[in-house]
Amino acid sequence: MNEDKSKTGDFLKVLFKLAPEFQEIFIERYEILKIVNMIEPVGRRILSVKMDISERIIRKETDKLKENKLLDTTLKGMIITDEGKKVLEEIDKLYHMFKGIDESEKILADYLGIKKVIIAPLNLDDDKMVLSSIGECASKYLMKIINDKSIIGITGGSSVQSVIERLNVKSKKYRDVKIIPTRGSLGDKAEYQSNTLAEILANKLSCNYKLLSTPDKLSEGTIKELQNEPEIRETINLINSIDTLVFGIGRSDIMAKRRGLYVDEMKMIQDKGAVAEAFGYYFNSLGEVVHEINTIGIDLHKFKQTKNLIAVAGGIEKVEAIRAITKLDSKLVLVTDENVASEILKDFRRRKNG
Amino acid sequence: MNEDKSKTGDFLKVLFKLAPEFQEIFIERYEILKIVNMIEPVGRRILSVKMDISERIIRKETDKLKENKLLDTTLKGMIITDEGKKVLEEIDKLYHMFKGIDESEKILADYLGIKKVIIAPLNLDDDKMVLSSIGECASKYLMKIINDKSIIGITGGSSVQSVIERLNVKSKKYRDVKIIPTRGSLGDKAEYQSNTLAEILANKLSCNYKLLSTPDKLSEGTIKELQNEPEIRETINLINSIDTLVFGIGRSDIMAKRRGLYVDEMKMIQDKGAVAEAFGYYFNSLGEVVHEINTIGIDLHKFKQTKNLIAVAGGIEKVEAIRAITKLDSKLVLVTDENVASEILKDFRRRKNG
DNA sequence: TTTTTTTGGTCTGGACGGGACAAAAATTGC
DNA sequence: GCAATTTTTGTCCCGTCCAGACCAAAAAAA
Numbered sequence: 001m002n003e004d005k006s007k008t009g010d011f012l013k014v015l016f017k018l019a020p021e022f023q024e025i026f027i028e029r030y031e032i033l034k035i036v037n038m039i040e041p042v043g044r045r046i047l048s049v050k051m052d053i054s055e056r057i058i059r060k061e062t063d064k065l066k067e068n069k070l071l072d073t074t075l076k077g078m079i080i081t082d083e084g085k086k087v088l089e090e091i092d093k094l095y096h097m098f099k100g101i102d103e104s105e106k107i108l109a110d111y112l113g114i115k116k117v118i119i120a121p122l123n124l125d126d127d128k129m130v131l132s133s134i135g136e137c138a139s140k141y142l143m144k145i146i147n148d149k150s151i152i153g154i155t156g157g158s159s160v161q162s163v164i165e166r167l168n169v170k171s172k173k174y175r176d177v178k179i180i181p182t183r184g185s186l187g188d189k190a191e192y193q194s195n196t197l198a199e200i201l202a203n204k205l206s207c208n209y210k211l212l213s214t215p216d217k218l219s220e221g222t223i224k225e226l227q228n229e230p231e232i233r234e235t236i237n238l239i240n241s242i243d244t245l246v247f248g249i250g251r252s253d254i255m256a257k258r259r260g261l262y263v264d265e266m267k268m269i270q271d272k273g274a275v276a277e278a279f280g281y282y283f284n285s286l287g288e289v290v291h292e293i294n295t296i297g298i299d300l301h302k303f304k305q306t307k308n309l310i311a312v313a314g315g316i317e318k319v320e321a322i323r324a325i326t327k328l329d330s331k332l333v334l335v336t337d338e339n340v341a342s343e344i345l346k347d348f349r350r351r352k353n354g
Numbered sequence: 355m356n357e358d359k360s361k362t363g364d365f366l367k368v369l370f371k372l373a374p375e376f377q378e379i380f381i382e383r384y385e386i387l388k389i390v391n392m393i394e395p396v397g398r399r400i401l402s403v404k405m406d407i408s409e410r411i412i413r414k415e416t417d418k419l420k421e422n423k424l425l426d427t428t429l430k431g432m433i434i435t436d437e438g439k440k441v442l443e444e445i446d447k448l449y450h451m452f453k454g455i456d457e458s459e460k461i462l463a464d465y466l467g468i469k470k471v472i473i474a475p476l477n478l479d480d481d482k483m484v485l486s487s488i489g490e491c492a493s494k495y496l497m498k499i500i501n502d503k504s505i506i507g508i509t510g511g512s513s514v515q516s517v518i519e520r521l522n523v524k525s526k527k528y529r530d531v532k533i534i535p536t537r538g539s540l541g542d543k544a545e546y547q548s549n550t551l552a553e554i555l556a557n558k559l560s561c562n563y564k565l566l567s568t569p570d571k572l573s574e575g576t577i578k579e580l581q582n583e584p585e586i587r588e589t590i591n592l593i594n595s596i597d598t599l600v601f602g603i604g605r606s607d608i609m610a611k612r613r614g615l616y617v618d619e620m621k622m623i624q625d626k627g628a629v630a631e632a633f634g635y636y637f638n639s640l641g642e643v644v645h646e647i648n649t650i651g652i653d654l655h656k657f658k659q660t661k662n663l664i665a666v667a668g669g670i671e672k673v674e675a676i677r678a679i680t681k682l683d684s685k686l687v688l689v690t691d692e693n694v695a696s697e698i699l700k701d702f703r704r705r706k707n708g
Numbered sequence: 709t710t711t712t713t714t715t716g717g718t719c720t721g722g723a724c725g726g727g728a729c730a731a732a733a734a735t736t737g738c
Numbered sequence: 739g740c741a742a743t744t745t746t747t748g749t750c751c752c753g754t755c756c757a758g759a760c761c762a763a764a765a766a767a768a
Contacts, residue, residue, distance in 0.1 A: 018383050077715090410727065710767100724755080
């Protein structure tokens, strides 16, 4: 199986040795297909800015793809044809093989000491596209591991939002699944709040969900009071029965700002060496808790008991935070992008060679 | 194993769906590499006539191949680099997969009811190149099946000559092998006579060989007399101990002319429905003997008792003759070219679909 | 209604490919 | 052994094709 794939990857490399010019075009067209598939209908101009390629080239390539019936044009923009989707699926595999993504995933999982690493394809500067690709991969993995009795916890944030958005549910067997938001409201955008995401996800799965109608940040006294409320109790019980958790990873400095911490509190957290934030905790680069937000949600103890832990995070600026989080639990599954992956791989190779 | 290969073939097809323009260039460069590897050193002009492509295009492609260090230029012409050879080996596999040659071989072997079919790559109009490719494949197969005690019989003809010429012997373990020419002199060119070929082959293998110093065509009386000669007796004994036979296939009409038959004898043979000639026999399209040349050599009885039967023949004009010969024995291994193979495959599909 | 997209058209400068030719070296013929 | 011929690589120029820029019409969105 493994040998099979690496073999094909080698064949591609040989093919490109015979014709190196084709390599970039191959990747270019793959990216076009991939992006059109993600945000169709889309026009030349938007594609050109997303890929940072001149519009004329985009035109040339899309014309070729249209000739080959992989793309179609509508009044609203270009869309991918059914055949295009089939080809894209296959090319996805080729792209993985060519870039050696499967091997990188294994090396990284081993190096980071976690269960699995999933590297989402697409190596663009456009963060939205990259995040969307991460979301697609994470959602596919999520659908693979959940069953009809799963209790799924999700946090807020754009990464998790992307997972939910890209989720493609085919069967209707998830009626008994429960979705639990593990954070309250995240301050700013409503579309990224865990409550909103839980609702959307539950709709896609046609299943039940709980809302966690508490603010993101509370005083200790309030928490104790709230914990006695019957409805909140129920939610807390549910949180403790979560078997699958999908969560985002943030840089401590940015997350602290977003949560509206006081300046001195922020400084205190920074002084303690915080680099990462996830599900209400701040961690230093060793993965140790340096600060905890008083709120209703999943706690670290429960986290470590949870069967499936899916961390979703991309963007080169989050590398430090991501590495910190990978130290939390060996059951972790990390879904990230090519850029982050190659950055960590670089580090791996540096250490290996001295 | 099989699934593995067909998978890779499919991947290639998908790749070419994404970029059909590359398909012909891929094949073009493959053919250039292949031909340079066969007849290096070689210049642009000869390549251009062999491939029936304008010299300017050859130049463009070879320049690219030189850039990629797959070809090198010398004063005598272009040669293939070591890396080029490595790449060519891999591309050979790709070409096989892309054209589905392995599957075709199996279908044909099954359809023709013989042990194995080997289809030599290269689909050119240039007969010499095609024959050379056939020779390469046949010689590789030959080296695979013989051991240090093999007794190899060979006939004359350009096909067998090509096998001998392309043979690449690496080890020195063939000292005890014996090479036996199974025909006398074939009339015209000395370089194609089985005696000459036996000598060259024996030199390559650093082994013993026998010469068969009798004319190709004899009267019955002479044969009986010769058979009493001690030296000839020995040769005949050796012929009867052959375990591997490499032989060419001819069209009966052409072979008859070459052997210098009388006009009425020729007409007689034609009237009996002869379409093929091999090792001194003429066969009709059902594979039945219609005429036999009086000579010293392998007889049909011994032929059918021989373990390894390797028929080497290419060229679309020989299809009928080849098909006749395949009916002789189910142990037969046929080495032929893409053109012949696709012609027989066409017939197979016609019968299959009604 | 205005604005923003979309696709498709067109023109231009420049690169690149293709054909003919030239020079050099090796091979062949005498 | 020398000359003629063939084969080689390399040069030059012209035509074609392609990327870039701009524009136009039309439709969706605001």
